Amino acid sequence: MITDIESASPALCRLQLGSELRQLRLNAGLTSRQVVRKLLWSPSKLTRLETGENAVVETADVMALCQIFGADAERTELLMEYAAVTKRKRDWWQSAQYRAVITAGFKAHLGLEATASAVQKYESEYVPGLLQTEAYVRVIHQRAHQGLNSEEIDRVVDVRMTRKAVLHGKNPLKLTAIINEAVLHRQVGGAEVMRAQLAHIVEIASAPNIRIQVVPFKLGDHPGMNGAFTIFHFRDRIALKPIIYFENLADGWVSRHEGDVERHEEAFNDLEALAPGPQESLDLIKKAMKEL
Structure with a gap:
């Protein structure tokens, strides 16, 4: 768990968020297919969230997942804060200067x-x-x-x-x-x-x-x-x-x-x-x- 979210990097928040979302899904006994069917998402969208690949994570997506997984209010708020960091900050390699030369x-x-x-x-x-x-x-x-x-x-x-x-x-x-x-x-x-x-x-x-x-x-x-x-x-x-x-x-x-x-x-x-x-x-x- 990240102890100081405000100073944490977006990359760390994405990785931590993805790991915790995946664990919540497993604890709820749900497969990826079941989740994406409920939310009408593409399978790749959930995969990217769970692996921390998205540059920005939408708080609405995290809220929807937490509701499906039955996460309590405290855990939901924490995961929402992780997502919010990805919207407020950018990792240095996400800048327009480097985007075109990084796969x-x-x-x-x-x-x-x-x-x-x-x-x-x-x-x-x-x-x-x-x-x-x-x-x-x-x-x-x-x-x-x-x-x-x-x-x-x-x-x-x-x-x-x-x-x-x-x-x-x-x-x-x-x-x-x-x-x-x-x-x-x-x-x-x-x-x-x-x-x-x-x-x-x-x-x-x-x-x-x-x-x-x-x-x-x-x-x-x-x-x-x-x-x-x-x-x-x-x-x-x-x-x-x-x-x-x-x-x-x-x-x-x-x-x-x-x-x-x-x-x-x-x-x-x-x-x-x-x-x-x-x-x-x-x-x-x-x-x-x-x-x-």
Whole structure:
């Protein structure tokens, strides 16, 4: 439960609201189909509410759901306040400046990242976004999004740099990043850009909320070989269960399915145990810098 709603972000209010609405529905013994039939909604509308995907939540929609679920007056008022926050405030990535260069899937990622207390990230192909330098980001997006013009690329880079604020401040995000050794040797943007990128990782790894490990080639086969993934964890572990995020060339998407979460948590824990510790991993990064 959010203790200070007025200072809470819209992203957190949407996520908390969606989780509590879903729990109320389950407690009432209702399926999604039954609810949307009662309200004459599309199935996707209820799904978006329960997953916190809507930028704005209408208080009238929350009231209607609370009545169907039999929520008491106190709970109804609280959920209405969550919805009201989404109408009064906007998350920074919802501004017109960024809207055109952020996909729907990545908006979901930004919302989860902004509200999570801890992130576990395995990356096999490139440096994780929160650890990237501006030059590295620019090269990646010039190659991956060749349809974007220079102004749009600037906006994408700005998004990447702005989101790194979650690593700083009063309650910084706890980031545990495990990187395939191949990432260290792939010269994105050439030797100079890559050397600066690796130096940045070494520097930022000294922060108490950041842990970085490298999966070396000599380890052979390992639990991360099926691809990159991100696990988001939240302070309210009862109401907000961990969520998995995946990404490909088309877009990104999330999974809340308990089986998916368990498999990826197990894979990450295994990678953490198999990979060298942070200090030895930093030595691998410094060695790659010297080779450049």
